[in-house]
Amino acid sequence: MTTSPRIGIAGITGRLGALCAEEAGDSLAGGLSRHADAARSITNNPAELATRCDVIIDVSHASTAATHAEAFTAAKCPWVLGTTGLDATAQAAVSEAAKHIPVLQAANFSPALTLFLELAKQLGAGLPGYDAEIVEIHHRQKVDAPSGTALAIGRAVAEGRNVAFEDVARLDQNGARPDNAIGFASLRGGQIIGEHDLLFMAADEQITLSHRALDRRVFARGALMAARWLAHQPPGLYGMADVLRRKD
Ligand SMILES: NC(=O)C1=CN([C@@H]2O[C@H](COP(=O)(O)OP(=O)(O)OC[C@H]3O[C@@H](n4cnc5c(N)ncnc54)[C@H](OP(=O)(O)O)[C@@H]3O)[C@@H](O)[C@H]2O)C=CC1
Ligand SMILES: O=C(O)C1=N[C@H](C(=O)O)C[C@H](O)C1
Numbered sequence: 001m002t003t004s005p006r007i008g009i010a011g012i013t014g015r016l017g018a019l020c021a022e023e024a025g026d027s028l029a030g031g032l033s034r035h036a037d038a039a040r041s042i043t044n045n046p047a048e049l050a051t052r053c054d055v056i057i058d059v060s061h062a063s064t065a066a067t068h069a070e071a072f073t074a075a076k077c078p079w080v081l082g083t084t085g086l087d088a089t090a091q092a093a094v095s096e097a098a099k100h101i102p103v104l105q106a107a108n109f110s111p112a113l114t115l116f117l118e119l120a121k122q123l124g125a126g127l128p129g130y131d132a133e134i135v136e137i138h139h140r141q142k143v144d145a146p147s148g149t150a151l152a153i154g155r156a157v158a159e160g161r162n163v164a165f166e167d168v169a170r171l172d173q174n175g176a177r178p179d180n181a182i183g184f185a186s187l188r189g190g191q192i193i194g195e196h197d198l199l200f201m202a203a204d205e206q207i208t209l210s211h212r213a214l215d216r217r218v219f220a221r222g223a224l225m226a227a228r229w230l231a232h233q234p235p236g237l238y239g240m241a242d243v244l245r246r247k248d
Contacts, residue, residue, distance in 0.1 A: 005231035007224070008032065008053035008077075010068060011060030012042060015141075016082070019220035020057050029053045032060070050075030055231040057223045062086045062144065069093040078102040078230045082109055082223055084148025098237035104230045106240040107148025109222025113196070113211050114240040117156045120198055120209065124160025127207075130200040132157050133183040137195040145186040146171065153198055154182045 007024045011017035012031025021028055030041040032049045043049050046068050055078040062085035072079045084107050136150040158165040170183045194213040229243045
């Protein structure tokens with residue numbers, strides 16, 4: 001393989017996929033869409049895209065994840081998966097694929113948000129007994145809620161507290177909060193790119209960690225950084241923190 005891997009984009013017609021294609025520049029080897037367009041090197045066949053690429057960035061739709069897992073595994077093609085909203089079956093297919101090919105799964109490709117997750121874990125560990133709530137706001141077209149990032153933040157807090165996320169997450173549940181609960185609230189409207197707040201609240205003080213994506217390109221640039229790194233890794237399941245920790 002050359003040092004600049006050939007990159008394919010699944011979801012190339014989408015808001016983020018189109019930006020990833022622009023950021024890939026000359027490295028772009030093709031795209032995947034439900035509507036093939038040979039003139040633009042866009043196929044509707046994931047297996048075909050995989051034969052043309054050294055790595056695929058997937059920012060499409062949760063319903064495609066299991067099919068993509070199978071196709072990219074068969075082609076031995078590294079897979080950067082940024083799509084959110086996967087159900088348990090799709091997530092299991094991702095984990096299975098990572099036994100055979102390099103897979104980098106990240107709900108948020110922003111470098112700052114990646115560090116936010118580490119801070120969330122630290123705050124979870126350091127502030128036992130504080131109520132933790134996550135508020136996220138996105139554009140009116142977003143299909144999944146809570147956002148993948150909000151869920152990742154919740155998982156980081158739970159990990160810091162050494163509790164099982166499934167036991168403490170209050171998804172779609174209001175009412176009184178039991179100890180250790182992690183609450184979620186989602187707002188949708190306009191063209192907001194992505195806002196996440198993590199609040200820790202006690203009777204006598206409160207701390208809030210906030211992230212605002214101001215330009216969707218922050219995700220596209222992070223996805224490209226991840227793809228160029230993942231193309232040279234052995235099979236396994238990676239995250240954005242692995243990319244930021246790289247020594248090169
Ligand atoms: N990891 C990260 O940093 C980020 C992740 N995301 C995630 O990336 C994904 C895409 O986001 P975004 O670009 O805003 O979404 P869009 O809806 O703009 O794009 C998704 C593309 O996926 C394709 N697609 C394939 N199957 C389906 C289906 N069943 N229903 C709808 N679309 C389908 C569509 O292309 P076509 O019609 O041509 O097939 C569509 O253009 C989401 O899961 C989002 O949460 C978003 C931003 C940042
Ligand atoms: O759909 C989006 O737009 C975004 N999705 C990701 C998520 O679900 O967390 C990341 C980002 O917030 C934008």
